[in-house]
Amino acid sequence: MATLPPIFNVQNAARSAQELGLAYEEVSFATGDGVTLRGWFFPVEGVDAPAILYAPATSKDQRSGLSLVRPLHDAGFNVLLFSYRGHGLSDGHYHGFSYGARESLDVDAAVRYLREEKGMRRIGALGHSAGAVSIILSAARNPGIDAVVAASPFRSMEEIWNTNRPAIFPTPMFELMMRISELLKGFSRDQVRPLDVIADIAPRPLLIIHSSDDKRITVEQAQALFGAAEEPKQMWLIEDASHAQVRTIVMDERIDEIIAFLCDALN
Numbered sequence: 234m235a236t237l238p239p240i241f242n243v244q245n246a247a248r249s250a251q252e253l254g255l256a257y258e259e260v261s262f263a264t265g266d267g268v269t270l271r272g273w274f275f276p277v278e279g280v281d282a283p284a285i286l287y288a289p290a291t292s293k294d295q296r297s298g299l300s301l302v303r304p305l306h307d308a309g310f311n312v313l314l315f316s317y318r319g320h321g322l323s324d325g326h327y328h329g330f331s332y333g334a335r336e337s338l339d340v341d342a343a344v345r346y347l348r349e350e351k352g353m354r355r356i357g358a359l360g361h362s363a364g365a366v367s368i369i370l371s372a373a374r375n376p377g378i379d380a381v382v383a384a385s386p387f388r389s390m391e392e393i394w395n396t397n398r399p400a401i402f403p404t405p406m407f408e409l410m411m412r413i414s415e416l417l418k419g420f421s422r423d424q425v426r427p428l429d430v431i432a433d434i435a436p437r438p439l440l441i442i443h444s445s446d447d448k449r450i451t452v453e454q455a456q457a458l459f460g461a462a463e464e465p466k467q468m469w470l471i472e473d474a475s476h477a478q479v480r481t482i483v484m485d486e487r488i489d490e491i492i493a494f495l496c497d498a499l500n
């Protein structure tokens with residue numbers, strides 16, 4: 234099982250899912266490297282209804298997608314919320330987060346579960362921040378994802394580190410810290426370069442959502458990703474929203490527009 238952060242409470246998490254008033258299943262599935270992931274699957278009636286999976290941001294688990302479930306479900310989508318390895322009730326160590334390197338493998342596993350175990354023929358993926366990066370990396374190599382909504386993605390691990398580098402840290406010291414993190418966690422920054430692979434998502438539809446006021450991930454990063462992507466693609470540039478608010482406010486307030494994008498992409 235995961236090494237759970239103190240804030241995770243199994244009973245409260247289950248209660249949060251139950252409060253939606255929707256039927257759901259507690260599900261588990263294995264990654265390609267043998268890690269068991271866990272989450273919630275919210276089914277809809279209809280043998281050919283598409284499915285949507287949500288990929289959380291850094292340090293978040295399946296609960297972070299709960300506010301999106303009801304509108305997606307009411308629009309006719311099956312919904313999968315899951316936690317990355319080391320998060321929620323999924324196996325693994327909480328401090329092993331890799332900025333999308335292994336998390337994108339977890340997205341691969343979620344897609345495989347939806348296709349092979351649930352029989353889903355059409356799958357869309359939504360993600361915020363590192364979750365957006367994870368679905369970009371996964372979709373670039375995984376034809377099982379039919380549409381991508383990437384909110385607040387960064388173009389490389391190296392850039393997100395440097396953008397958020399405290400001024401008191403000299404660049405060489407920060408570079409050393411990044412290298413130590415790679416070694417300790419067993420991954421490479423070269424595995425987290427969505428800018429290099431985002432074009433491979435085409436011809437599947439891509440929507441990027443970003444805020445011009447995001448201080449954590451600069452708007453230039455999202456614009457570079459959009460420029461590197463191939464058609465069909467859209468970009469929504471939001472004003473007056475922080476990095477976190479893109480998920481906690483913007484995606485909730487504009488969920489009907491997101492659903493319209495997904496309906497066009499998946500139907």
